Amino acid sequence: MDTPFGGKPIVFGGDFRQILPVIQKGRRKDIVDASLNSSYLWDYVTILKLTVNMRLCGIETDVDTRSFAQWILDIGNSDVGESEDEVIDIEIPQDLLITDVDDPIGSMISTIYPDYFLNLGEEGSYLSSDSICASQRDAGFNNELYTIDFLNSIEVGGLPKHNLRLKFGVPVMLL
Structure with missing residues (x-):
């Protein structure tokens, strides 16, 4: 078989x-x-x-955090909302809504990252690697063509630039 x-x-x-x-x-x-x-x-x-929410396991959490975790599970299990023509209407609790219609993005940032703009430190530079892989150097490449300046000038979509400048304390998400 x-x-x-x-x-x-x-x-x-x-x-x-x-x-x-x-x-x-x-x-x-x-x-x-x-x-x-x-x-x-x-x-x-x-x-x-998986039956245990590991984000809540072993830590003291408040009632709001536990009820939010249960609400998310209920949505995933289709235990919340009313179904009509394959569309489920789910009522979002008022405390989860962004009500600032003038600046919704700014309101979302200040809610997710409280004091974000107040706590940033000085700027730091993070440089990319500027050498060719050792296995490629031994493969007969003309290393003279790949100078450090050339390698640092390469910009490829989806990759950070050679000199990534970030403020200390800035949240960074790696995907």
């Missing part, structure tokens, strides 16, 4: 309710049909459910 992936165990991680395939001009049915749990592979999957 042929087994998927040559019999090797494969771990699929994530919440499949939140990570859906992208189907151009697809309807809800098309997207659901293309998802992993609609695949023939799903018959071979063993589902392990």
Whole structure:
């Protein structure tokens, strides 16, 4: 009998309710049909459910934090909201809404990062690596063509520039 992936165990991680395939001009049915749990592979999957919110585990949390975590789980389990024609209306609690209509982005930043603009320190420079991989140097490349100035001038979409200047204390998200 042929087994998927040559019999090797494969771990699929994530919440499949939140990570859906992208189907151009697809309807809800098309997207659901293309998802992993609609695949023939799903018959071979063993589902392990995580039941403990590790962000809340072992720390003292207030009632608001626990109720928010439960609300998020309830949304994922479709236990919140009213369904009408495959559309579920969910009422967002008032304390989660951004009510500043004049500057919603600024309001969101000040809510997520309180005192963000007050606590930044001096600026620091972070430089990229400016050498060629050792295995490439030994492969017969003409190292004279790849000067440090040339390497530092390369700008590729999706990568930071050679000289990344950030203020100390600025939040940075790496993807």
